Structures are given as C-alpha cells and as structure tokens.
Amino acid sequence: MFTKLLVANRGEIACRIIRTAHRLGIDCVAVYSDADRHARHVALADEAWHLGPAPAAQSYLNQPRLLAIARAADAQAVHPGYGFLSENADFARACAAAGLVFVGPPAEAIAAMGSKSAAKALMETAGVPVVPGYHGPAQSPERLRQEAGRCGFPLLLKAVAGGGGKGMRVVNHIDEFDEALAAARREALAAFGDDAMLLERYLPRARHVEIQVFCDRLGHGLYLAERDCSVQRRHQKVLEEAPAPNLAPATRVAMGEAAVRAAQAIDYEGAGTIEFLYQEDGRFYFMEMNTRLQVEHPVTELVTGLDLVEWQLRVAAGEPLPLTQAQVTVRGHAIEARVYAEDADQGFLPAAGPLHYLREPATGPRVRLDTGVREGDEVGIHYDPLVAKLIVWDPSREQALHRLARALARYRIGGVRTNLRFLHALAGSAPLQAAELHTGFIEQHQELLFAPPTLSxxxxxxxxxxxxxxxxxxxxxxxxxxxxxxxxxxxxxxxxxxxxxxxxxxxxxxxxxxxxxxxxxxxxxxxxxxxxxxxxxxxxxxxxxxxxxxxxxxxxxxxxxxxxxxxxxxPLEVARHQGGHQAGLRAPMPGLIGQLRVAVGDTVAAGQTLLVLEAMKMEHPLRAPAAGRVAEIRCREGDQVNEGDELLRLEEADG
Structure with missing residues (x-):
C-alpha cells in the first residue's frame, strides 16, 4: 500500500477519499482553486496545494499542474474522484508515465468506454444487449437527421464523450431535430471538447438500473448488487436506491453477470458501473459504462457493508479483491437523495450563492451525510452545484423512505436556493412509495411533486x-x-x-x-x-x-x-413595483450570455427563446414571458451576468 495520495478533486468526494485514506494510514495531499481556498477538503488534508484560478480548465483540469504537485509533494498515487479527470485516458497515461499509481482503471479501458459509440459496438461483440440506435462515425447533420428518421421517435441525442446529462436532448418529432442537435453539440463541445453525437431510441417508461462492478489485476471480477437510478431530472439522477425494487432474482443475476462480462471484455481494474435500461417485460439494454466511482456508490456501501473507496485503494496497490462473488451479501435497503443548489420550481435551474444558514440532520448508523460544505461557504458557478448526498438505510424500503423524509425535513439551508423542498415531496409521494419507477417519473408526477406551499x-x-x-x-x-x-x-x-x-x-x-x-x-x-x-x-x-x-x-x-x-x-419608503406596459427579463442564475437571438424592435411571441444563458456547463434558453416588442437590451453575447440582472425589457406590441 502506498503512503501518500494526491486527491485530484474537490467537494464531498475529496472529503470522503481523505477520510478513508486516513483510516488506512495514508497521508493526503489536497488541491484547490481560488474558489476553494477555504473549502472543507482543504482543511481535512495533511497538506494542500494551490492549483490556479476558479475555472476548472485552469485548475482541476490542469494536468501538468496536478502532476507537478504530485511530484513536488512526493505523492505515490493519484485518486481522481469522480468528474473532472476521472475518465480521462490521457491523464491516466500521464500518471503512469510520471511513475504515479492512477487509482482507477487502465488508460486503455477508459479509452474503450470513453466513446459511447465505440462502447456500444464493443458490447455488441461481447454479447451484451444494447439500445437500438445509431452510433456510427458519420456525423454530418444530414446523416444524423437521416438516421433519426430511421430510428424513429421519441429519440435521445447523446454526446459520444458525454456524461451527467450534458450534451443530451430528447427529440419528439423530426421538426425539433435540427435545433436540438445544434444545442446538444454546443453543450458537448463546451463540456467535453467533442461534439460527436449518437442516437438512441428513447424509452420513456424504462427504468435506469445500474450494476456496481469491481475487478482486480489478477483477473477476478464481481458485481456488488444493483442500484435503481430512475428518478431523474434533465437526464441527471436525483434519487438512487439499492437494491432495485421489484426486480426478479433471475434478472438481477443476468444483469450482474452481463456487467462483469462487459468489464472483463476490456481488462478492467477497479470500480466501475455498467448502466442499463430495464423494461417491464424483463428485457434490459446496455447504455454506457462509467469507468470511475459513481456519485451514488454510498447506497451500495450501506447494503453490502463495504467501503468501496478502500477497495479502490487496495486494488490500485495490487491487492486482490477482498471477497468472491459468493461472499457478497446484501441486507436491507438504502436510498440516496442528492441535495443540489438549484431552483426546482424553475425547471431545476442551477443556482449559485452563499450558505448563510446551514443545519444538517443528525447522522448515525442509519443516516449518512456526504458533504463538502460548511455554513458560510459559497456555491459558485464554476462547478457542479451538488451540496451534499443524504443517504439512509433501514431493513425495509418503506422504513428507509420514511427515514429519508424525516431527515430531509430536518435539513435546513438559508441562502442559495436548493431542491430540499422538492426532495421532501418526492420522498413522501405515493408513486415513489409504490415503486412506480421509470425515467419519466418526475415529468409524470409534476402536479404532485410541485404542489403549492402548505402555508397560505x-x-x-x-x-x-x-x-x-x-x-x-x-x-x-x-x-x-x-x-x-x-x-x-x-x-x-x-x-x-x-x-x-x-x-x-x-x-x-x-x-x-x-x-x-x-x-x-x-x-x-x-x-x-x-x-x-x-x-x-x-x-x-x-x-x-x-x-x-x-x-x-x-x-x-x-x-x-x-x-x-x-x-x-x-423599507416602507421604497416605492412599490411600478405597473405599466413594460416587463423585464432577468437572469435566473449567474452565467454567460451565450447567444442573443433578438434585437431592439423585434416583435416576439410568448414562449419564444430570446437568449441562451450558459451556466454549469449547460445551456438554458430564456423565453419571453408574454408577447411583445423588444424595447431595450442590456447585455451582449459573452457578458458574464449575475442572478437577478435585468437582461432586456419588453413592451406591449401595440405600445
């Protein structure tokens, strides 16, 4: 086992890695950007090194700087966490070339699964069923449009190099295809540096079920139960649970064995996740492999009693897997809720701002909170707005949901907007309690999950x-x-x-x-x-x-x-909001003006996209609240704006 580890990440996962490493007697080197100088993971580490400015490209994605810090700090290994460089084959190769252990799979395995289209072709060869669609090399808009017509609708556009819901669009009709393709490509290029796309038939009633796999250097592989991650917004997971409810034992085994076959087909090492779409008729299809530890790994830990970060470190040090498949046991039920800084009532728009007031639920054997923030911290615009992961365990799913709702009611944040109210409504909803799960769950139950506030x-x-x-x-x-x-x-x-x-x-x-x-x-x-x-x-x-x-x-x-x-x-002396014939369009969050689609004097329809705001590596179209004429524009493309800034003003068209 190595004695000094560079943690090349931030937030709650960096805190988690540091705590586990310390338990194993490993010293930890933290890294931080200007925005994270006083972050929790910095305080936990044995030493901390400055990376650079807040933007990720100049800090957490700066490979030469990370490698230089590892050498200067005499680290023997690098743990990339999840996100940032965790699935970057070039970084894994660079670590190996520098004599550092990369706590993750070999670069060749990352590359094999890094392209979603290549991964699907590989899985077909390995006999793992894949979602019908197009994942070929021809990428002209005309060819993709032609393949879309062949696949049929609804259709899912996905970035080949993507993840986390970025560079992804659901297209319901061919008339929507061109605009959706252009937007998905811009988003993919900004997030991953690659705008190649693949097409999949969209299965709105399917469940998202994934298998946690682990492999060592000695050729052993196993799966550690499954997780249901069907409750999603913007194709990003909100709630995860293990084991997946209402899954036949034979299906569990079939999916687990298929997942291990998929991993061993690329000589995998370490922790990975094989993601499937599962249909009510029992069929399942390979979607993608995440060649890293997943955000939702704690639910697997709670039902198996294992520490997956410890497993990662031991496998990276050349040790064999601690268990065989027959020794893996699953007990009880675990559920994780992702607490985000976002405005759930406004289409889950990412939010940024300070945590002026923070009260967390009490933790213990049945309630776990993975977080990287403290009261007074700021949720910025440069990184994913995940605040914490609240995870509960109980002997039964019913008890776990009840415990989750209670813990969420005791979680109080003042300042930045969060999705806590939405999560509380979700945890107590009858359809969730009945396990009526599918990837369109939130859309189907909008009225229930976004009911008016209880108090008048x-x-x-x-x-x-x-x-x-x-x-x-x-x-x-x-x-x-x-x-x-x-x-x-x-x-x-x-x-x-x-x-x-x-x-x-x-x-x-x-x-x-x-x-x-x-x-x-x-x-x-x-x-x-x-x-x-x-x-x-x-x-x-x-x-x-x-x-x-x-x-x-x-x-x-x-x-x-x-x-x-x-x-x-x-203050009473402040004048009331003025009435009149003008209305302003304000920025719902901090971000960058990516596109300005109107000019002064243009007549616009209600719901028409007026501009596109880029925030959290995603595009957010801002639409006209009513029909009218553009009276004034107060921003330009490329401008950085703050939440609440007035961007333009509309007047009545007949005014």
Missing part, C-alpha cells in the same frame, strides 16, 4: 412578522429573543413591509394579551410565539404551528415541514 400567504406573513420581531437585535425588542416566555409590553402597534412570492405586502401588528393580531391583505390572524434558538414555537389562530427561522441582513427564511419560505424586509 397570509399565514406565512403572520409567522414571518412575529419571527422578525423576535430576531431583531434592537434593545427594545431584545427580551423577546430570549427564552423567558410570551412577548409582553411591546409598543401597541408595529408596521412592516415584507417581500414574499415576488410581491410586497404591508403587515400591521397590534399587541394583544400574550401575542399579536396580524393583518395583511385583508386577512387577520392571532399569533403567539416563543423563540428558542432558531426554533419558533408558534401558535396561529389557536393552532400549534412550530417552525424554524433564520435571518441574514434583510433576508428571512422560515422552515416548516420540509418547506422553505423566503422573505425580505422591505
């Missing part, structure tokens, strides 16, 4: 007003931030203006015995409240309504049963 606007405002007074640092109010009892002897009336749901609301509060009467928008509520730390023991119109709250500057967050309510204190 007037109830939110009443709670927020009471909470705001309790949190005020003013000497006059300070006694009510304590734990001594109900609020008494405050001024008879208070007035404040709160922004909530994109609107301003005037709130009047009148002191009553042991509480307040709160009025806003014609609604009146009686509120009693006691603040204990960040927990607000509230009673609204005689009904107990406990919640948590947090404040930063003029921002306030209320948390109630897995939901977050965002409010802002607005």
């Amino acid at each position: 606007t007037s109830r939110v405002l009443a709670l927020a007003a009471a909470c705001w007074l309790a949190l005020e640092p003013n000497d006059e109010i300070a006694p009510f931030a304590g734990h001594s009892g109900w609020w008494l002897n405050l001024p008879a009336r208070r007035r404040m203006e709160l922004e909530y749901g994109g609107e301003r609301h005037e709130v009047d509060m009148t002191a009553e015995d042991l509480g307040w009467q709160v009025e806003s928008g014609g609604h009146r509520h009686q509120v009693r409240a006691l603040l204990d730390g960040d927990r607000l023991q509230a009673e609204l119109d005689g009904e107990p309504l406990p919640c948590h709250c947090a404040r930063h500057a003029d921002l306030l967050w209320l948390f109630h049963r897995g939901e977050r309510y965002d409010l802002r204190l607005a």
